[in-house]
Amino acid sequence: MDYLDNLEAKSVYILREAYKDFKSLCMLWSIGKDSTVLLWLARKAFFGHVPIPLVHIDTHYKIPAMIEYRDNIAREWKLNMVYGENADALKNKQTFPDGNLDRISCCKNLKSEALKHTLSGDWPRYRMNHDTGKYDLDKNTEPYTGVIVGARADEEGSRSKERVFSPRDKASDWDVGDQPPELFEQFKTDFAPGSHVRIHPLLDWTELNIWEYIQREKIPIIDLYFDNGEGQRFRSLGCFPCTTPVESRSKNVEEIVEELRSGKFANIAERSGRAQDKEDGGGLETLRREGYM
Amino acid sequence: MIDKKEQLNLVIVGHVDHGKSTFLGRLLHDTNSLPEGKLEQVKAVCERNSKPFEYAFLLDALKDEQSQGITIDAARCFFNTDKRHYIIFDAPGHIEFLKNMVTGAGQAEAGILLIDAKEGVKENSRRHGFLLSLLGIKQIVVLVNKMDLVDFSEDVFNSIKKEYTEFLKDINVNPIEIIPISAFNGDNMVTKSEKSPWYKGKPVVEHIDLFKKEPERTDKAFRFPVQDIYKFTEENDDRRLVAGTVRTGSISKGDKVLFLPSKKESSITSIEQFNVTSQTTSSAGQSVGFTLDTQLYIKPGEVMVKVSEAKQHPFSSTTFKANVFWLGKQPLIKNKKYKLKLASARESVYLKEIVNVMDASELTSTTNNKSVNRHDVGECIFQTIRPVSFDLATDFEFTGRFVIVDGYEIAGGGIITQAIESESSQIQDFISKRDYAWEKSVISPESRYLRYNHKAKFIVITGPDDTGKIDLAKTIEERLFNDGKKAYFMGISNMLSGVGATSSAGVEDRDEHIRSLGELAHLFTDSGQIFISTVSNLDDVEAEILKELNKPNDIVVINIGESRFKDFPVHLQLETPIDKEDALNKIYLLLQDQLGFANYSI
Ligand SMILES: Nc1nc2c(ncn2[C@@H]2O[C@H](COP(=O)(O)OP(=O)(O)O)[C@@H](O)[C@H]2O)c(=O)[nH]1
Numbered sequence: 001m002d003y004l005d006n007l008e009a010k011s012v013y014i015l016r017e018a019y020k021d022f023k024s025l026c027m028l029w030s031i032g033k034d035s036t037v038l039l040w041l042a043r044k045a046f047f048g049h050v051p052i053p054l055v056h057i058d059t060h061y062k063i064p065a066m067i068e069y070r071d072n073i074a075r076e077w078k079l080n081m082v083y084g085e086n087a088d089a090l091k092n093k094q095t096f097p098d099g100n101l102d103r104i105s106c107c108k109n110l111k112s113e114a115l116k117h118t119l120s121g122d123w124p125r126y127r128m129n130h131d132t133g134k135y136d137l138d139k140n141t142e143p144y145t146g147v148i149v150g151a152r153a154d155e156e157g158s159r160s161k162e163r164v165f166s167p168r169d170k171a172s173d174w175d176v177g178d179q180p181p182e183l184f185e186q187f188k189t190d191f192a193p194g195s196h197v198r199i200h201p202l203l204d205w206t207e208l209n210i211w212e213y214i215q216r217e218k219i220p221i222i223d224l225y226f227d228n229g230e231g232q233r234f235r236s237l238g239c240f241p242c243t244t245p246v247e248s249r250s251k252n253v254e255e256i257v258e259e260l261r262s263g264k265f266a267n268i269a270e271r272s273g274r275a276q277d278k279e280d281g282g283g284l285e286t287l288r289r290e291g292y293m
Numbered sequence: 294m295i296d297k298k299e300q301l302n303l304v305i306v307g308h309v310d311h312g313k314s315t316f317l318g319r320l321l322h323d324t325n326s327l328p329e330g331k332l333e334q335v336k337a338v339c340e341r342n343s344k345p346f347e348y349a350f351l352l353d354a355l356k357d358e359q360s361q362g363i364t365i366d367a368a369r370c371f372f373n374t375d376k377r378h379y380i381i382f383d384a385p386g387h388i389e390f391l392k393n394m395v396t397g398a399g400q401a402e403a404g405i406l407l408i409d410a411k412e413g414v415k416e417n418s419r420r421h422g423f424l425l426s427l428l429g430i431k432q433i434v435v436l437v438n439k440m441d442l443v444d445f446s447e448d449v450f451n452s453i454k455k456e457y458t459e460f461l462k463d464i465n466v467n468p469i470e471i472i473p474i475s476a477f478n479g480d481n482m483v484t485k486s487e488k489s490p491w492y493k494g495k496p497v498v499e500h501i502d503l504f505k506k507e508p509e510r511t512d513k514a515f516r517f518p519v520q521d522i523y524k525f526t527e528e529n530d531d532r533r534l535v536a537g538t539v540r541t542g543s544i545s546k547g548d549k550v551l552f553l554p555s556k557k558e559s560s561i562t563s564i565e566q567f568n569v570t571s572q573t574t575s576s577a578g579q580s581v582g583f584t585l586d587t588q589l590y591i592k593p594g595e596v597m598v599k600v601s602e603a604k605q606h607p608f609s610s611t612t613f614k615a616n617v618f619w620l621g622k623q624p625l626i627k628n629k630k631y632k633l634k635l636a637s638a639r640e641s642v643y644l645k646e647i648v649n650v651m652d653a654s655e656l657t658s659t660t661n662n663k664s665v666n667r668h669d670v671g672e673c674i675f676q677t678i679r680p681v682s683f684d685l686a687t688d689f690e691f692t693g694r695f696v697i698v699d700g701y702e703i704a705g706g707g708i709i710t711q712a713i714e715s716e717s718s719q720i721q722d723f724i725s726k727r728d729y730a731w732e733k734s735v736i737s738p739e740s741r742y743l744r745y746n747h748k749a750k751f752i753v754i755t756g757p758d759d760t761g762k763i764d765l766a767k768t769i770e771e772r773l774f775n776d777g778k779k780a781y782f783m784g785i786s787n788m789l790s791g792v793g794a795t796s797s798a799g800v801e802d803r804d805e806h807i808r809s810l811g812e813l814a815h816l817f818t819d820s821g822q823i824f825i826s827t828v829s830n831l832d833d834v835e836a837e838i839l840k841e842l843n844k845p846n847d848i849v850v851i852n853i854g855e856s857r858f859k860d861f862p863v864h865l866q867l868e869t870p871i872d873k874e875d876a877l878n879k880i881y882l883l884l885q886d887q888l889g890f891a892n893y894s895i
Contacts (some may be wrong), residue, residue, distance in 0.1 A: 001578045003300035012580035013538050016520050044567045049525040153369040181620055181703050183399025186634045186696040206371055
């Protein structure tokens with residue numbers, strides 16, 4: 001077994017632990033490469049099936065091709081596809097740049113808040129109806145007690161501290177200083193009513209591993225990651241006002257792998273194209289505490 | 294081309310301030326593993342705050358951590374050498390964060406232990422060494438750091454080396470090397486330093502590359518803890534899949550397998566993995582699924598082994614001895630129910646005996662302890678209610694190590710050192726306590742028998758959900774009552790029907806339920822009555838528990854539909870859908886015999 005086999009086997013094991021121990025489980029799917037790999041790993045874990053609802057937080061500022069790609073895959077793989085949003089903030093334009101908000105506050109509204117309330121079920125959720133191909137209001141408003149997330153430890157400082165099973169209290173807060181022990185591949189699967197657990201099957205993967213795995217498994221990935229013909233591609237996906245493409249001529253997965261392994265990106269942090277990370281030193285950390293990711 | 298380098302997990306431990314973060318920062322820097330711009334970013338922050346630059350800040354990415362000045366968690370760092378990919382878990386030195394240290398070390402294959410040359414061996418240096426050995430990490434390199442502060446004195450180095458090696462010898466750890474370094478200045482990190490010409494060994498990074506990947510687990514006997522059983526019906530999938538990860542050994546299509554502790558046998562029809570073309574063998578490390586050639590009822594938590602490896606099968610017992618390190622805020626005590634998570638098994642467990650408790654840094658042990666307190670290491674005997682299958686940790690890691698959950702928290706970890714033939718089970722202990730406190734009535738069972746004209750009896754109707762158990766139970770009650778028998782049907786047990794039947798989460802509730810049912814049955818049958826109840830999906834172990842609790846009176850077990858019994862002698866097996874009239878006649882015949890009305894009812 002090479003290291004990709006190892007990573008895959010461990011992630012599959014984690015997904016199955018989550019599925020066994022959490023009655024109300026969901027998986028966040030941002031459409032990006034990491035959570036798409038996660039989705040693929042779920043198919044591995046459950047032998048081609050995905051018995052877990054996929055939750056997407058639609059900021060309505062996502063690059064439009066992302067939503068199209070999401071729905072195509074959802075139809076093709078018969079996914080239990082659910083999305084949530086911050087309808088109020090969108091209506092009242094409490095957003096960046098068109099509202100009077102900075103980037104971080106916009107993230108907080110459209111992502112943190114939307115996520116928190118979608119997970120708890122107190123804001124509407126919309127579920128894909130596979131007969132009509134459209135989204136209907138989801139009747140299930142039960143809170144999700146297990147939330148599978150595609151975070152990687154190498155992404156950002158704060159994430160390297162994460163546990164595979166990471167408890168969040170009622171307010172979705174993460175107590176970094178007092179985390180449960182995790183050993184012998186046994187995880188925290190018991191939790192108090194009202195709290196929930198974030199599950200991170202990709203913690204040990206690096207960005208390069210993700211691409212190598214996409215290459216090996218031939219996972220269909222959104223083409224925003226590839227050179228659009230003008231020498232630019234996205235390295236990480238988000239909302240269009242805050243995500244800028246990087247200069248790169250990589251047209252396919254092979255070229256991206258090469259670029260990450262030994263080329264120009266070998267030593268440049270992945271989220272360098274994300275503007276909101278730069279606004280405050282611990283931007284992601286702030287957002288994490290707020291409950292986004 | 295995907296490179297085929299292997300990956301190794303390391304853990305680094307050491308007393309607080311002995312330089313762990315500095316070492317890590319330096320290591321990442323020297324192996325070119327820092328993201329571009331990261332170092333500059335941190336340096337800029339230092340400058341802005343007029344603080345001298347520290348490599349440690351690279352790792353202290355969290356705000357609150359920087360303000361506290363101590364590494365609070367087991368953070369992961371990634372680095373590569375020409376030989377391997379590494380993940381290094383940074384385990385904090387502070388005793389408060391021992392659980393984080395254990396978290397890091399629990400995932401590592403080799404350890405690096407850091408000691409400050411100026412401060413020398415500290416309590417935590419010993420504690421960590423001991424814990425590493427407890428956690429089964431056998432490859433250890435010791436670094437004596439901050440050699441620059443003692444002018445690279447060979448004497449200082451040797452005295453620390455001597456003291457610490459002696460300590461390690463006591464706990465059977467043989468360090469691969471002890472290296473003098475200055476993490477801050479990079480001495481003996483990647484290349485040998487001129488400042489310590491007396492040191493004849495290799496620099497740190499070379500040693501890291503010399504750590505061995507665990508000997509191939511494929512050569513060992515086959516172990517496959519059953520993680521779950523799936524039957525996804527979408528897209529007309531009719532596979533019943535036994536899912537899990539092969540922990541050791543290998544298996545092929547057609548092999549005969551045995552599930553432990555239930556002792557059910559079958560053989561492998563197919564090996565299944567998504568997006569992998571048909572596979573005929575599977576070996577250690579793979580997360581796969583199997584289909585079997587018989588429709589067996591097995592539970593998650595059982596261990597699948599190969600029939601052909603009979604000499605190396607795991608133990609199946611309720612009782613074992615283990616070394617546990619306790620992290621819980623509440624101490625580990627007797628007469629309290631905990632949850633055991635051992636490989637895929639989840640069981641209620643009790644502490645039966647504390648053999649001794651060790652102070653992890655002084656290595657002194659004390660006997661006659663009432664509890665194992667936080668941060669102590671205890672040699673203890675544990676007992677589960679149902680048997681579990683396990684190995685000794687020295688033979689098989691994954692099936693020989695466990696954690697203990699107290700309430701919602703993982704409160705301790707342990708490694709099994711011995712399987713124990715126990716003289717008495719948890720239930721028997723409970724019964725002897727109960728019977729000891731029991732005031733016997735002056736009315737003998739025989740007198741009640743003569744008065745009521747039938748024996749006392751506990752009738753349990755079981756089987757899967759929705760098989761008409763309750764309906765049948767009520768009909769029996771009515772029939773017996775109309776016949777003048779003292780029969781009582783208790784419906785309350787249905788409140789818990791299904792609890793724990795498939796999910797592992799409810800195992801403790803289910804155990805508790807079975808016990809209270811047995812207790813109630815004992816009360817009723819002691820009063821000479823016929824007590825009737827239903828439980829879904831009873832199995833061998835649970836039926837035995839009910840039987841024990843109900844003694845001295847007898848139990849009658851009737852199963853409807855799919856049966857989970859293997860050894861327990863079920864009195865009557867009915868097939869679904871049941872023909873009620875026919876069933877009732879059969880039962881009545883059985884009961885006449887069992888209740889002894891043949892002799893006394895005329
Ligand atoms: N002189 C000297 N100081 C060091 C060395 N390594 C670490 N230090 C200092 O020791 C202090 C504690 O180091 P740190 O890495 O934060 O320790 P940790 O608590 O084990 O992570 C810091 O001020 C470091 O700069 C070394 O090799 N030489």
